[in-house]
Amino acid sequence: MDTLQVHGFLSQAWIVSEDNDFFGPSSEHGGSFQYTEIGANASLRPHRDVLLAAQVLGRQAGDTSEEGPVLDYGVIDYQMVSNRHRTIGFQAGRFKNPFGFYNQTRDVAFTRPSILLPQSIYFDRTRSLGLAGDGVSVYHEERFPGGTLRTQIGYGAAQADDDLRQTLRLDAVAGSLDPADSAIGQVRYDHASGNYVAALSVGHAKAEFDSSEDTISDGTFRFNPWVLSFQYNQELWSLTMEYALRNSSLSGFDNPRFNYDVTGESWYLQYARRFHEDWQWLVRYDSLVSNRSDPDGTDYQASGAGPAHTQFAKDVTLGLQWTPHPQLMLAAEYHNVDGTGWLPIQDNPDPQDTERYWQMLLFQLSLRF
Numbered sequence: 001m002d003t004l005q006v007h008g009f010l011s012q013a014w015i016v017s018e019d020n021d022f023f024g025p026s027s028e029h030g031g032s033f034q035y036t037e038i039g040a041n042a043s044l045r046p047h048r049d050v051l052l053a054a055q056v057l058g059r060q061a062g063d064t065s066e067e068g069p070v071l072d073y074g075v076i077d078y079q080m081v082s083n084r085h086r087t088i089g090f091q092a093g094r095f096k097n098p099f100g101f102y103n104q105t106r107d108v109a110f111t112r113p114s115i116l117l118p119q120s121i122y123f124d125r126t127r128s129l130g131l132a133g134d135g136v137s138v139y140h141e142e143r144f145p146g147g148t149l150r151t152q153i154g155y156g157a158a159q160a161d162d163d164l165r166q167t168l169r170l171d172a173v174a175g176s177l178d179p180a181d182s183a184i185g186q187v188r189y190d191h192a193s194g195n196y197v198a199a200l201s202v203g204h205a206k207a208e209f210d211s212s213e214d215t216i217s218d219g220t221f222r223f224n225p226w227v228l229s230f231q232y233n234q235e236l237w238s239l240t241m242e243y244a245l246r247n248s249s250l251s252g253f254d255n256p257r258f259n260y261d262v263t264g265e266s267w268y269l270q271y272a273r274r275f276h277e278d279w280q281w282l283v284r285y286d287s288l289v290s291n292r293s294d295p296d297g298t299d300y301q302a303s304g305a306g307p308a309h310t311q312f313a314k315d316v317t318l319g320l321q322w323t324p325h326p327q328l329m330l331a332a333e334y335h336n337v338d339g340t341g342w343l344p345i346q347d348n349p350d351p352q353d354t355e356r357y358w359q360m361l362l363f364q365l366s367l368r369f
Helices: 127-131 162-167 299-303
Strands: 005-017 032-049 050-059 070-082 085-097 132-142 147-158 175-179 181-191 194-211 219-233 235-252 260-275 279-287 310-327 328-339 356-367
Touching: 032 310, 070 147, 085 310, 127 194
Parallel strands: none
Antiparallel strands: 005 032, 005 356, 032 050, 050 070, 070 085, 085 132, 132 147, 147 181, 175 194, 181 194, 194 219, 219 235, 235 260, 260 279, 279 310, 310 328, 328 356
């Protein structure tokens, strides 16, 4: 029991936005306090090669909120090989997906460079799909004189919660959306003690919709993202870039208005600067296109599906973090956005009521132990 470790965290944000809502009624008088993250995790080594670890997470994020605390991850981790040259092991249970730079720790504010991660890559409106998987994961780490190569491959069932069903506009159809076999993998290389970091993440997620209505048949949802990540680190500043191609499709429905097959494109460029030991400021440009064949949404609007600005988003972000104590952080953030491509549908059910150009201001208090 002397290997038992218990940790926790709590974050509370206040969000004020113009015209469009984000995580609650943020555009109304007084803004929204409906962005709260609270979690507790524990780990134990019953044997030197075996690790048991789990985290419970409670999260409120406007109408995208989960119902009560959920198991964020829970794994049995067994290392078959562990020496100064390499580590080989596997995990069984619910494991966090190795997706981009930030996905595996995205709910702990102290591990994020900003209050909100780049929404073009790390969607919050459909976060359950990419967050974790239930199954097995194999990992390998090879240490060289100049750097470290890490590989992780996971196979199991992705999560397909209500946030995905609402975003796919299947919540008005009687039936169930159930996860199917999915896979994810990442290759990551850290060079010169982290001065250069590069990664490639590839995923395949699948969910089956079982219709309960005679007038609508069953259907299949597929999501296949590719994410290329690069980071350059110096003592006082970091430059980060991630680029993604995302193919998603709904197929099999006898009603053609439900079927689609599109490839989206996402990227961001971020510069972070540390100063006065416990301060950091950040500037970021974040771009999302839902369909590369229709980048400005013109065809989408002409078809009568909705406003063109729901198909893209261009976000300029300015952020500031102050960490006066290792267990306390205060942060502020400003977003100037053109488009509503990543705006939560749950908070804005009628796209016709949203505005193309909008701004958002966030403040957050974070604690950990």
